[in-house]
Every structure is written in C-alpha cells, then in structure tokens.
Amino acid sequence: MERKDFKNIKRVVVKVGTSTLSYRNGRLNFQRMEKLAYTLSALRSKGYQVVLVSSGAIGVGAGRLGLVEKPSETSVKQALAALGQAQLMKIYQKMFEEYNQVVAQVLLTKDVMIIPQRHANAQNTLFRLLEMGIIPIINENDTISTDEIVFGDNDTLSAMVATLVEADMLILLSDIDGLYSADPKTDSSASIIRSVSGITPELEKLATGAGSSFGTGGMVTKISAAKITLAAGIDTIITNGDEPSVVFDVLDGKEVGTHFIAEKVAVKG
C-alpha cells in the first residue's frame, strides 16, 4: 500500500539511537554506520536536505576506556560523553568522507528552545549548513547539560530539532518495526499500526502500558516526540533502522514502520 504523497518533502531529520549504532554488547556496528552514511549521502545527492540526530557518545566513550558496564554516576556519564562524542564524530567524518559528504557537529542544550537569541543563532547556523549541502550531526551537549537545560532523551531532542530546522519529516530509526497494538513479545495477536492520525489518550496508554519495554528507547519518548512534531505539522515515521536504506523506502511512500500523519499546517514557522 502506498502512503500519502511525499514528493514535496525536502528537509528530513533522521534520528538514530544507540541500539541502531551498536551491537548488543555495546560495541559499535561499523557496517550499519557505513550504510547509514551511504544512505544519507545518497539522499543529499537526490536533493534532500538532511539532518542526523545521533546518540552513542557515552557508549563509545565507555568502549574507548574498555569499560564493560554502563556507568550510572552522572559525572562519569558526562565525562564519557566528552570522550565519546569526539570519537563518534571522528568515525562519522571518516564514513561520510567516503561519499564526499561534509558533516558538521552541533551540540545543543535545551536552552536553544527557550532563549530566543540562542534559538535564532542555532537556527541560522543549521539553515546555513543545509544550504551549503552539509549534513549537521546533532547530539545533546551531555557534558554540560544540567537538569534545567536537559532534553532528556534523543527522541525528544530530534523532535525539537525537526521543529527548529522546520523539517518536512522526522524519521526515528529504532530497533523495533513501529508502534504495535500490544507487546509483540508477549501477545501473539499484536499487530503493527501503520498509521496514526493524532496522539489520543488511548495511544499514549498503549505506549506506557505493557508494551512500553519493547525497543530500548521505549515507545513513550517516541510518542512524545511525535506529539511535538505533529503539533508543528511535521510527518513522523518510526521504523526499524537495522537496514538504514529503509529511509529510501520511507521517502518513496512505501508502507514501512508507523506513520504519524501531520495535518497540513497553514502557515509554517
């Protein structure tokens, strides 16, 4: 089945989580990262403007120090993020370079959404990068984020980024195929919901209910992300990122993942 026409889509935000970027043991899945770099570079060649929101800094930092267990202490996490973000960007640069694609690093704290001047600056920088054909790679500035300025999770971050750059679409790549009617692990009758026209209380209940544990990032944050993007009139797709080229299918209007359908917003921005 075909979805609504995505032909007019030009600016896309793609979010990848740690579960997509790494193996279950926490080590990076270079093959998948390479496919992601290929896919996003190819989108650029097709004329799309692309923003990547990527997690993974803390995991990469932990791997670099040979830590087996994920730390729980905040200051350790922040230190690992400082170490890992640098390494993560090094790897992304190398992989995108293969496709002659320049990337930029933008680290945000939530005050970008609160302080007007900072909002304007971040927006101007991102618009300019996109105009220049560059793929900005965005992460939360974990190292300095305190409670009052924390986005919290990268699903929310990616939704806010999508509104910040006035994107046409947000694609959340996850380790699950989409939103299910029930937990597919425990309920054999569970089926994938292909499209959602609005975030209803029932839907939120579904996300917080028994099914909330499937997908490491959890469905709750994805639903709240979709709430933000739908309010801004941005189509949002949650799909399985094991094969990053799924992004091509999404943009071709093929029925993959769950589509949160944006109402046409009369005036954007």
Next chain:
Amino acid sequence: MKKGRIVVRIEISTLLDGKGKLSHRKMDRLAMVLTNLQNSGKDLLLVSSGAIVLGTDKLNMKVDMTDLTGMMAAAAIGQAELITLYQKYFDQYNQKVAQVLLTTDIMDRPSRIANTQNTFDKLLEMGLIPVINENDAVSTSDIELDDNYPLAMNVATVAKADMILIKSDVNSNYIIQPRNNMGAILVHSEQELFNKLDEVCLYLKDEPKQEFVFPQSIGDLIFEN
C-alpha cells in the same frame, strides 16, 4: 610533589605553518609536550580555538567575521575536524582527549558551574585531557566567536587551576581580575610556548628552577603589555 592543575590556552594561529595550513610538526610537538606534562602527574586542560579556521579551510571559504552565520556554520564543521586532529596527534602518545564545548553562560548559574566542575574533575581523574572550545554554533553573541580568552579564564576558574598559560599573537586588552592567586604566563611565540611548558614541568616538581620567573597572578598580565 606539588600537584598542579594547568590550563593551556592556545590559538590556532600558533599551530599554523607559513602558508596558513595546520603544521603537523607543531601539532605533534604540542601533543607530545602536553602529554608529557600530564604524564608527570599534572592535570591539564587545553582551551583551543581553531574551529572557524579549519571549517573555512575545509570549505575553501574566507574567514569573514561580518558573515556571522557563515562563520558559525564553518565552526560546526571545523570543530569536528579540530577534535579529530587533536585525537590523532594525542593518540600517538597514547593520550586520550575529550571534547567539551561551553557557552559563556556556564558562569551564570552555580548549578552549571558545579556541573562543569564535576565533569572536569571526572575527566582529569580518568586521565583524559579535556579539549575545550566555545560552542560557536549556538553562541549568543559575536564576541564569543572570535576569541576564547575569556573562555580560558572561565575554565581556569571553574577548574580551580593553579596556573594558566596563554599563547597569543595579539596584545590582550581584557581587564582581568586576579583570581585565587592563580599563576599566569603569557607567551608570544611558539618556541616560547614550548620552552615555558618545559619550564612549567620543572617548576611544578619539588625543586623549581631558580631562573624561572613565575608571575604572581593574572593581575600582572594586564600591565605586561
């Protein structure tokens, strides 16, 4: 042995060759000297500019501070390059670096100061060298963009550094208040920087070299030029 915590602030111009390209020899030397300092038991924080220069270079753009947005965009590209380069050079000496991007408002709230301080302490405890720069891509004012001298001072204050070492090609006209009897050294050439770093190594050992003159405070700096 005296445990010293040193902030080294370096301008990218220090690391360029005659043609305005990054000098591998200078980068290599810097990484070696700083790692050596770290190995001697000191805590080291590096404040480095260079994102805009590297970003504009990558895109074959000219540095043009009147095009603020363009420079912020260049900084977003260049910062990724900069930290990758530092990693590469420090890796040769088996030293890991961590990237910390700050905005000037970290000084505005005690909670942010405390948070940044914790991060620095943790990074240093883990034996990493924090490489710190302004978060240009979201900076709120243009003054943040082209000079990270105030940033270096903030870092030194937050990290409770014993000493700040500044390499600058320009005469600074900032009014700096002496803080916490922090030592400061201003150097004007690359050679001087490396020489001073060597001296600092010796100074911070139990027996300081007699001939080494160590300014009492940042206050001395203002009147030096």
